[in-house]
Amino acid sequence: MNIEEVLSKYEPKRENILLILHELQNSKPNQFLSREDIESVAKYLNLPSSKVYETATFYGLFSTKPRGKYIIRVCVSTPCHVEGAEKVLKTLEEALGIKVGDTTEDGLFTLEEVSCLGICGVAPAMMVNEEAFGNLTPERAIEIINSFKEKEEER
Numbered sequence: 364m365n366i367e368e369v370l371s372k373y374e375p376k377r378e379n380i381l382l383i384l385h386e387l388q389n390s391k392p393n394q395f396l397s398r399e400d401i402e403s404v405a406k407y408l409n410l411p412s413s414k415v416y417e418t419a420t421f422y423g424l425f426s427t428k429p430r431g432k433y434i435i436r437v438c439v440s441t442p443c444h445v446e447g448a449e450k451v452l453k454t455l456e457e458a459l460g461i462k463v464g465d466t467t468e469d470g471l472f473t474l475e476e477v478s479c480l481g482i483c484g485v486a487p488a489m490m491v492n493e494e495a496f497g498n499l500t501p502e503r504a505i506e507i508i509n510s511f512k513e514k515e516e517e518r
């Protein structure tokens with residue numbers, strides 16, 4: 364879906380900005396909002412580009428730089444933190460060879476820290492794209508990542 368197709372689904376009203384940015388980002392293989400996207404949304408909503416950029420950088424869900432096919436979001440809020448989220452995060456950094464905020468060279472994984480995913484009952488938790496995983500241990504996190512790698516190799 365191109366920018367025009369996404370925009371045409373929404374009325375050009377300011378209150379639609381988050382829905383538009385969300386759908387636009389999800390419609391792209393690299394799951395990010397480019398400068399061109401920001402400018403198009405600004406023009407469509409009749410807002411300054413700086414306002415749209417500010418919105419896109421305020422929310423952790425949006426990215427203004429290209430990301431991997433699989434976005435790993437590890438929750439680091441207190442309930443997950445006390446259950447070992449830090450260890451999970453460190454293990455993922457080592458296994459993927461990247462730091463939080465970075466994307467692997469093959470473009471497959473981006474690692475991010477987020478606040479509460481709303482599944483604190485199974486802390487520590489993370490999401491890979493839209494899929495949630497709880498009761499994580501470092502070993503389990505590696506298994507999950509490997510299962511995504513295997514899926515890719517089967518393609």
Ligand code: FES
Nearest residue numbers: 438443479480483
């Ligand atoms: S604190 Fe981690 S999911 Fe709520």
